[in-house]
Structures are given as structure tokens and as C-alpha cells.
Amino acid sequence: MTNDLHHLAAAYALDALDESERREFEAHYPSCAICSAEVSDYRETAALLAESATTSPPADLKDRLMAEIGSTRQIAPILPDRVVDLAERKRRNAPRQRVLALAAAAVVAVVGFLGGLQVARSGDDLDDVLVAVDAETLPLEGTAGNARVVWSPSEDRAVLIASDLSDPGTGRAYELWLIDAGGPNATGLFRPDADGTVRIQLDLDGRSPAAWGITNEPDTGSDQPTGEILLIGEIA
Amino acid sequence: MDRVNPLSRLKAVGARAEPASEADVLAGLLQRAGRGDQAAFGELYDGVSALVYGIVLKVVRDPSQAEEIAQEVFVEIWRLAPRYDANRGSVKSWIATVAHRRAVDRVRAEQSHRDRNDVVGRQLERDHDSVSELVLDRLDRTRVLNALDILTQDQRAAVELAYFGGHTYREVAALLDTAEGTVKGRIRDGLIKLRDHLGVNQ
Structure with a gap:
């Protein structure tokens, strides 16, 4: 299987895979040194093919484009730089005052977010985090589904609730990272249910997050993020 | 190589x-x-x-x-x-x-x-001939097109249909009436050849 996937790098670089193979390959290649080198390699070659087709666009395209980007927000930079920034700021704001959420407000927020998802039974461990007096909740933003982390320092635990996550691929899983002054810490490895939902509880181990992020990793887990950041939430 | x-x-x-x-x-x-x-x-x-x-x-x-x-x-x-x-x-x-x-x-x-x-x-909308013609009518982009010349006809057709035609390799296989694995191989071999050629001739 892996061998088959290796042979898809060229077709992938030409966008010549169908939807399901593309997804499968995209789940594989970032963690495969040979495939990722081949993909960049073939993409450079493809760019040269593209250069054989250069055609000047109509002159007014630039004006319309420049007007549009003036009102288009740029995406946040990727994790490595981001981690440094966040770690830096965390250090500066070490004794930062934590915003306390009222238990009732947390419950309302969580239930509101859950929507159609199954709400935890009362007395459930998850509930202890969700209704903790110091529970904080943070939506993660990005390109893959919806996710929200609720955590409680007093409980020393976090709950990740997510929906609309796609299958991470064969041999792959999602990993949740708690980003603090020391950088990203692997906090939990998970695969969504068949309907794309996730509801798991994780230990904070006494750490205090500056941000949360989710990447796609080998299902054995990684010490440091290797995949692209898919979802991230930064604590204001 | x-x-x-x-x-x-x-x-x-x-x-x-x-x-x-x-x-x-x-x-x-x-x-x-x-x-x-x-x-x-x-x-x-x-x-x-x-x-x-x-x-x-x-x-x-x-x-x-x-x-x-x-x-x-x-x-x-x-x-x-x-x-x-x-x-x-x-x-x-x-x-x-x-x-x-x-x-x-x-x-x-x-x-x-x-x-x-x-x-x-x-x-499928685009057939092989029209894509090739489109590619060929731009012979002035010499460097890359010369490089395309080093490909076998089969490799060239597969690469062009995939990249310029926007087809999946499965569609290319159907268009060329050739096995999918064969087309996948031609695309790969073609790209490797182009990469090496474009890399050494500058």
C-alpha cells in the first residue's frame, strides 16, 4: 500500500489524482521524506511546464485584484513561527490574570456549541471540566471542521469537542497540541467518529496553555508537530 | 540517473x-x-x-x-x-x-x-488531439517545449493530458485507451525525465 502511495507523487504534483486518492496521498506524503521531496521536485518541474503557457492577463485584472485584497484578511502564519511568538508572549505575561468563566455561562456556551451532538450525561467526567468554575473555552480556527477546547486548571484537564473532521487517513490521526512557553506539547491523539465528531478528555499535567493547535500526524503520535497546522486557537 | x-x-x-x-x-x-x-x-x-x-x-x-x-x-x-x-x-x-x-x-x-x-x-470534453495542438502551437516557449521533445510520444501525451488537459490519470488512461498503471508510470517517467533535463540544461 505504502509502495502504491509512493508512486502517486508525480500524478499528485500534476493534480492528476481523483478526489479520494488525493486525500489519501495528502494524508501520507507530509510524513514521508521520499514523497515530500518528490512532490516539491515534481512541482518545480510542473511550474516550468506552466511557464510554457504564459499568457498576459487582461490589464484591468490587476485593479480589481488590488481592490479585493485591500479588504481581504490574511491568514495567521504557520505553527513554528507562531509557537515562538506565543511562547515569547507567554513568558512576558506569566502572571497573567485568568478570566474566570461562570459555571452557568460555560454550560450554556458548551451546550450551545454542541448543537446536534450528544450532550454528556450529568455526573460524567467531562462535565466536571465543562462546568468547572474556572473553565475556559476557546474555539479553534482553521480549514478542517469545527473544534473547541474547554479546559479547567483546577480540574487540570481539558475537553476537546469537534465536528465535521474528515478521516485523517490510513495510519494517521489528529494530534492536539497545548502550546505554552516551552513550545508545543503533545496532549492527545485522536481519530474522529464515523460522523466526524470528537469528544475526548485530556490531562493538562499542570501546564497552562497560550494556544491550542491540531495537526495530522502518524497514528503513533509525534513529539513535535510534523504536519501542517489545521486548526489553531490563541488565548487572547 | x-x-x-x-x-x-x-x-x-x-x-x-x-x-x-x-x-x-x-x-x-x-x-x-x-x-x-x-x-x-x-x-x-x-x-x-x-x-x-x-x-x-x-x-x-x-x-x-x-x-x-x-x-x-x-x-x-x-x-x-x-x-x-x-x-x-x-x-x-x-x-x-x-x-x-x-x-x-x-x-x-x-x-x-x-x-x-x-x-x-x-x-470527456477535451480530446487528445486538441490538447496536443494547443501545446504545439506554443512552440516558441522553446526551453520547456524542447524538453517535452525528449519524452516519448506516450509520455508526452500522458503528461500533457494530465497537466494541460486537467485530467486525472484515470481519465487520461480512458482517453488513451491504456491501462491506468501504465499511464501512471508514463507520467512519472516523463516528469523524472523533464526534471533531469530541465535541471541540467540551464
């Missing part, structure tokens, strides 16, 4: 494929654009707009649609500029990737829409 270290080859290709100064200028412009510098983005546009519009037009064929997609591509580049990672390849390669992907996705979305609505007419 050595297949031991594709990464070192990539660097050779990247370094020789275009003057270092141009690549550096584009990288600098993109970096500034990533910090919100619109003037830098405008200059970047001047440098790569013909590349983007050209490849999109090649795939979608329709000039007004190509213009619309090219605009989307550049907005996407603007949006994603802060995430550009030079370690993953040159600016041109990244931008061409975004542009080609966007064009192909558009063509396929429309194709599947047509397929759903028109069960009888499930014919």
Missing part, C-alpha cells in the same frame, strides 16, 4: 531553472506581501500574473472564466502569503501549484455537475 537523493536534485533544478536573482526577488516580494505589504503584492503580481493566467487559461480554456479564476488564485495567494514556506519550494512553484489546482478543481466540479445532469453525454 541517480534517484538516491531527490532533494539535492530539487535544489539543482530550482537553482538552475531560473536566475537566482529572480527567485530571490519573488521570495522577497512574497515575504513582504505576507506582512500585509500591498505594494509588494502588486509587484509580485506583475512578476507572475502571466504564469498564473496562462496556466489557468490552458486548463479551463474560457478566457473570462480564466480571468475570474486567476483573480481567485491571487486573492488566495495574498491570504496564504504569511504561510509560504521557502523550504518547500520556489515561489513560482508554489504559485503555479495554487493556480493549477484551482483551475483543475473548477473544471472537475463543472464536469461532475455535467455528469450528473447529462447522463447520456458522459464524454
Whole structure:
């Protein structure tokens, strides 16, 4: 299987895979040194093919484009730089005052977010985090589904609730990272249910997050993020 | 040819494929654009707009649609500029990737829409001859086209139908009435040959 996937790098670089193979390959290649080198390699070659087709666009395209980007927000930079920034700021704001959420407000927020998802039974461990007096909740933003982390320092635990996550691929899983002054810490490895939902509880181990992020990793887990950041939430 | 270290080859290709100064200028412009510098983005546009519009037009064929997609591509580049990672390849390669992907996705979305609505007419729109003609009528882009000449006819057809035609390798196999595995191999062998050729001839 892996061998088959290796042979898809060229077709992938030409966008010549169908939807399901593309997804499968995209789940594989970032963690495969040979495939990722081949993909960049073939993409450079493809760019040269593209250069054989250069055609000047109509002159007014630039004006319309420049007007549009003036009102288009740029995406946040990727994790490595981001981690440094966040770690830096965390250090500066070490004794930062934590915003306390009222238990009732947390419950309302969580239930509101859950929507159609199954709400935890009362007395459930998850509930202890969700209704903790110091529970904080943070939506993660990005390109893959919806996710929200609720955590409680007093409980020393976090709950990740997510929906609309796609299958991470064969041999792959999602990993949740708690980003603090020391950088990203692997906090939990998970695969969504068949309907794309996730509801798991994780230990904070006494750490205090500056941000949360989710990447796609080998299902054995990684010490440091290797995949692209898919979802991230930064604590204001 | 050595297949031991594709990464070192990539660097050779990247370094020789275009003057270092141009690549550096584009990288600098993109970096500034990533910090919100619109003037830098405008200059970047001047440098790569013909590349983007050209490849999109090649795939979608329709000039007004190509213009619309090219605009989307550049907005996407603007949006994603802060995430550009030079370690993953040159600016041109990244931008061409975004542009080609966007064009192909558009063509396929429309194709599947047509397929759903028109069960009888499930014919692939572009046939091999017309794609080859389109490619051949641009013989003035000598470097790459000379490079295409080094491919066998079969490899060339597979690479062109996939890249310029915007087809999946399975569609290419159907168009050429050839086994899918064979087409996959031709695309791969063709690209390796092109990569090596373009890498050593600059």
C-alpha cells in the first residue's frame, strides 16, 4: 500500500489524482521524506511546464485584484513561527490574570456549541471540566471542521469537542497540541467518529496553555508537530 | 540517473531553472506581501500574473472564466502569503501549484455537475488531439517545449493530458485507451525525465 502511495507523487504534483486518492496521498506524503521531496521536485518541474503557457492577463485584472485584497484578511502564519511568538508572549505575561468563566455561562456556551451532538450525561467526567468554575473555552480556527477546547486548571484537564473532521487517513490521526512557553506539547491523539465528531478528555499535567493547535500526524503520535497546522486557537 | 537523493536534485533544478536573482526577488516580494505589504503584492503580481493566467487559461480554456479564476488564485495567494514556506519550494512553484489546482478543481466540479445532469453525454470534453495542438502551437516557449521533445510520444501525451488537459490519470488512461498503471508510470517517467533535463540544461 505504502509502495502504491509512493508512486502517486508525480500524478499528485500534476493534480492528476481523483478526489479520494488525493486525500489519501495528502494524508501520507507530509510524513514521508521520499514523497515530500518528490512532490516539491515534481512541482518545480510542473511550474516550468506552466511557464510554457504564459499568457498576459487582461490589464484591468490587476485593479480589481488590488481592490479585493485591500479588504481581504490574511491568514495567521504557520505553527513554528507562531509557537515562538506565543511562547515569547507567554513568558512576558506569566502572571497573567485568568478570566474566570461562570459555571452557568460555560454550560450554556458548551451546550450551545454542541448543537446536534450528544450532550454528556450529568455526573460524567467531562462535565466536571465543562462546568468547572474556572473553565475556559476557546474555539479553534482553521480549514478542517469545527473544534473547541474547554479546559479547567483546577480540574487540570481539558475537553476537546469537534465536528465535521474528515478521516485523517490510513495510519494517521489528529494530534492536539497545548502550546505554552516551552513550545508545543503533545496532549492527545485522536481519530474522529464515523460522523466526524470528537469528544475526548485530556490531562493538562499542570501546564497552562497560550494556544491550542491540531495537526495530522502518524497514528503513533509525534513529539513535535510534523504536519501542517489545521486548526489553531490563541488565548487572547 | 541517480534517484538516491531527490532533494539535492530539487535544489539543482530550482537553482538552475531560473536566475537566482529572480527567485530571490519573488521570495522577497512574497515575504513582504505576507506582512500585509500591498505594494509588494502588486509587484509580485506583475512578476507572475502571466504564469498564473496562462496556466489557468490552458486548463479551463474560457478566457473570462480564466480571468475570474486567476483573480481567485491571487486573492488566495495574498491570504496564504504569511504561510509560504521557502523550504518547500520556489515561489513560482508554489504559485503555479495554487493556480493549477484551482483551475483543475473548477473544471472537475463543472464536469461532475455535467455528469450528473447529462447522463447520456458522459464524454470527456477535451480530446487528445486538441490538447496536443494547443501545446504545439506554443512552440516558441522553446526551453520547456524542447524538453517535452525528449519524452516519448506516450509520455508526452500522458503528461500533457494530465497537466494541460486537467485530467486525472484515470481519465487520461480512458482517453488513451491504456491501462491506468501504465499511464501512471508514463507520467512519472516523463516528469523524472523533464526534471533531469530541465535541471541540467540551464
